[in-house]
Amino acid sequence: MTQNDTGLLTLLPEEAFSARVPTADALQTRLAERLAEVGARGLAEFAYVQKRAAEIWGAAPTAHFARVLRAARVSSKPASKSKWQKAKAATSRLPASWRDIFQQSITASTTGKTVAGHDPWSADYFLAVINALVAWVGFCEAHDMPIAPTGATLEKYARACVERRDDPVSERTASDYLQRIHAGYTLIDPGYPSRGCEYVMRDWRERSRFGGTPTKTGAQLVTAKAIYDLGFSWIGDAGGRPMRGVHAARDFRNGLILAIGAALPERARALSYLAFDQSLVLLEDGHIHIRLPASALKMLERLKLRSDGRDTVFRNPRLHAALCEYQAMYRPLFDDGNCLFPSMKAPGMAISEAQIGRLAGNLTLAAFGTRIPVHRLRDNVATDASEHLEGGVYAASALLRHRDIATTRKYDHSEGVSAAEEFGTYIEDQRAGSVDLDL
Structure with a gap:
């Protein structure tokens, strides 16, 4: 300590650093006093003290400094709206005469009832339909067209989406837009559908089969092993930081x-649902138990009501050890919760599925020069599994739990557990070192 150290060092005189680490309660009390004295400057002073304490006592014994500083810096946020609440709120963007219909249909779907004579819709699908209808209404108003779709107006809209100068979409996306507009208008007016609309939708659906998916590129086919090792490279970097603070915890989480x-x-x-001792349980001998509710999985809403979700136990000693370390040493630096991927900005809350996808994309872009979001990561796993697992494409299909093999032909769902076990063994056996990050 130097004579120039100020602020919180009045709580921590130089002789204190040769004795014992101050408790979290003592730090919280003094930080509160210092904030009352000098305002936000006290936070900067505390961050300096945390750094000096880690230098003297080490990163592990001073990890609680990070919790004290985070509690003072980050305030609690209101709970995020559920997807059903977001879907109901989105109906306010629709024409007034449509809102009650959608509100009632959303309520019906939450209880598993049919919508317009079809299976219940998911909250995600309601949001997609509402967004498509809002864009459709705007287009019709701009071009002085009737809102009720016809084959000609749907064709005009699809072409405009594909050919627009700013942010054009693929034929596949345009086909999806038409299907959602059609589904939404069927809800509004069950007697509306015309042969012209159905012909145009079928035509664009057939085009999309040959047009490919421009958002997926060959450059994104990085091996699953490389992505797996990249994750452990970040975990290793977090453990190597001189100070065990919330930024080290963030790197471990990522x-x-x-x-x-x-x-x-x-x-x-599904990843956003993971929580220690609930949906993710660490068992003995490197085994990990995953229990995901049906609401976390991609399946029809009517099937979710009857499904037990996913219940899998697989063995991966390296991942198990990392999760044990994270649960004991790094996860508590965020808050007292148990969600696997907590928010940096909202104590007690998990990051959203969208944020998980963005983080995966950012990390892979920095390391490999191409953005690989979580869903595209599944494609890389499928490629590796198809090439290296004994069951080939069938094992890949079971591993990713595809329902049919047109994505990879029909398969037996019971193979999924063994495929997960086999794939985990494969990527561990193939491990030859970590990926160097070019940041």
Whole structure:
């Protein structure tokens, strides 16, 4: 300590540093006093004290400094709206005469009832339909067209979406827009559908089959092993930081997103549900138990009501050890919760599935020069599994839990557990070192 050290060092005189680490309660009390004395400057002073304390006592014994500083810096945020609440709120953007219809249909779907004579819709699908209808109404008003779709107006809209100068879409996306507009208008007016509309939708659907997906490129086919090792590279970097603070915890968390995304190739929605001792349980001998509710999985709403979700136990000692370390040493630096991927900005809350996808994309872009979001990561896992697992494409299909093999032909769902076990063993056996990050 130097004579120039100020602020919180009045709580921590030089002789205190040769004795014992101050408790969290003592730090909280003094920080509160200092904030009352000098305002926000006290936070900067405390950050300096945290750094000096780590230099003297080490990163592990002073990890609680990070919790004290985070509690003072970050305020609690209101709970995020559920997807059903977001869908209901989105109806306010629709024409007034449509809002009650959509509100009632959303309520019906939450209880598993049919919508317009069809299976219940998911909250995600309601949001997609509402967004498509809002864009459609805007287009019709701008071009002085009737809002009720016809074959000619749907064709005009699809072409405009594909050919526009700013942010054009693929034929596949245009086809999706038409289908959502059609589905939404069927809800508004069950007697509306015309043969012209159905012909145009079928035509664009056929075009999209040959047009490919421009958002997916060959450059994104990085091996699952490389992505898995990249995750552990971030985990290793977090452990090597001289100070165990919230930024080290963030790096460990982000590394786990990639490592778990490769070892348990689920969608971002499912990953956002993971929580210690609830949906993720660490068992003995390197075994990990995953229990995901049906609401976390991609399936029809009527099937979700009857499904038990996903219940899988697989063995991965390296990932198990990392999760144990994270749970004991890094996860508590965020808050007292148990969600696997907590928010940096909102104590007690998990990051969203969208944020999980963005983080995966950012990390892979920095390391590989191409953005690989979580869903595209599943494609890389499928490629590796098809090439290296004994069952080939069938094992890949089971591993990713595809329902049919037109994505990869029909398969037996019971193969999924063994495929996950086999794939985890494969990427561990193939591990030859970590990926160097070019940041």
